[in-house]
Amino acid sequence: MDSFKRNLIIGYGLSLLLLLGSSIASYISIQRLLESQQLVDHTSLVIRKMENAISILKDAETGQRGYLLSNDEQFLQPYNGAKDRLNEELKSLLDLTADNSEQQSNLHKLTELVEGRMNILQSLIDQKRKGLEYSMEDLRSGKIFMDRCRQLVNEMENKETVLLSNRVKQSNAFAQRTPLFIIVASLLSLLVTIISLIRLNADYNQRKQLQESLQEKDREIDERINIISAIAEKVSSGDYTISVEEGFEDKLGELATSLNKMTVSLHHSFSLLTQKEWLQSGISSASEKLLGEQTIYTIAENVMDDIVEFTNSSIAGFYHYLNGKLEFIQGYSFAPPADRKFINAGEGMIGQVLIAKKIISIKEEIDPDITINYAAGNIIPRHILGVPVFFENNLKAVLLLGSLKHYEAVHMEYLDAVAEKQASPSIQPRYAIN
Numbered sequence: 001m002d003s004f005k006r007n008l009i010i011g012y013g014l015s016l017l018l019l020l021g022s023s024i025a026s027y028i029s030i031q032r033l034l035e036s037q038q039l040v041d042h043t044s045l046v047i048r049k050m051e052n053a054i055s056i057l058k059d060a061e062t063g064q065r066g067y068l069l070s071n072d073e074q075f076l077q078p079y080n081g082a083k084d085r086l087n088e089e090l091k092s093l094l095d096l097t098a099d100n101s102e103q104q105s106n107l108h109k110l111t112e113l114v115e116g117r118m119n120i121l122q123s124l125i126d127q128k129r130k131g132l133e134y135s136m137e138d139l140r141s142g143k144i145f146m147d148r149c150r151q152l153v154n155e156m157e158n159k160e161t162v163l164l165s166n167r168v169k170q171s172n173a174f175a176q177r178t179p180l181f182i183i184v185a186s187l188l189s190l191l192v193t194i195i196s197l198i199r200l201n202a203d204y205n206q207r208k209q210l211q212e213s214l215q216e217k218d219r220e221i222d223e224r225i226n227i228i229s230a231i232a233e234k235v236s237s238g239d240y241t242i243s244v245e246e247g248f249e250d251k252l253g254e255l256a257t258s259l260n261k262m263t264v265s266l267h268h269s270f271s272l273l274t275q276k277e278w279l280q281s282g283i284s285s286a287s288e289k290l291l292g293e294q295t296i297y298t299i300a301e302n303v304m305d306d307i308v309e310f311t312n313s314s315i316a317g318f319y320h321y322l323n324g325k326l327e328f329i330q331g332y333s334f335a336p337p338a339d340r341k342f343i344n345a346g347e348g349m350i351g352q353v354l355i356a357k358k359i360i361s362i363k364e365e366i367d368p369d370i371t372i373n374y375a376a377g378n379i380i381p382r383h384i385l386g387v388p389v390f391f392e393n394n395l396k397a398v399l400l401l402g403s404l405k406h407y408e409a410v411h412m413e414y415l416d417a418v419a420e421k422q423a424s425p426s427i428q429p430r431y432a433i434n
Helices: 003-070 082-096 101-129 136-198 202-236 251-289 296-310 348-356 409-421
Strands: 315-322 325-332 342-344 359-362 372-374 377-379 383-391 394-403 431-433
Touching (some): 003 101, 003 136, 082 101, 251 409, 296 315, 296 325, 296 394, 325 348, 348 359, 348 383
Parallel strands (some): 359 431
Antiparallel strands (some): 315 325, 315 394, 359 383, 372 377, 383 394
16 A cells, blocks of 8 residues: 555545534534533423412412402403312422422322312302302411412422522523534544645546536536437327426437426427317317207206316306396205395396396405305305396396316306307307406
């Protein structure tokens, strides 16, 4: 082994060893810092829980005192539910201090005192409700329990405060040492790396870099050729959504740009073709179901499902115009309230269609009576359309359509196309956007 390789191995080996050691030490230091901070947060939470418990007990006492003085049940609002909240806080404290036997013992004592105080409060309230007088001895007994609770909570908080202070000091110590240790380790690692780099042979580095550069270039070219080949194969099989990463100023980059333009053009063309096929299918289906003489009820039954499917509607309703009123005769996931089965001209969006004799589109302020009926409940659609239905230039019905999404231009185009193709009663839309 020549001296260059030996120096290279020694230099980078030492740098790697130092970096590994500093990383392990930094990880241990940071873990201890996090654990210390968690203990600080834990102690703070215990103190807050103790304060919450004594606060709830004070609220219960205040509510009971107000009731005893006023005989007004409203003063018992702070008292009602206080026992359950106290039990919840005390249970939480028992869980939080499970590793502290002394605090566990104090909490059991506090639980007994709290139960005693709550029993006295309830006893006085029951006496008041029965019209019985309470004695000063009862009040003194309650005060004794309350004072003992306060004293015990203060002792427990003092112990937690001492514990919190110790943990804060420990946390601060870790916080001060950790950044310094990381900086020193990083500087040492950087120094060793620089010394190792200086000792490298310049000529060897140049040749090595040139070789690596050529290998990287070959690998990159092979990879790009494989990618372009795979994409071309996918395009030939009908996938026009795929594209090649651009940004290279060479022949392969130009090829990638041209391929991307081709896929965009093909995707657009086939999308238009698909859309036209979809429209033609919808028009044909609706036209077949409208051939021949039909009643308005037959039209509602035959056309409703087709229009709902091709417009992706969530609801539909068919209103028959007769004797100056619109009568609801059939719905899809929609049933109006009883007082909305007959609609006069000008009433709501449906009545406005009767007057305007053109499509009305509403995307905001949807009538709350227009809802999508599900087994789990009702939902108000985001977009509704009112479409007039004509026969021999006379309005015969109004079709209500609603969707949880906004209707797209292709849906409007579908309605226009269906109207133009029909030979019997027709939907002839003209637009009024609200």
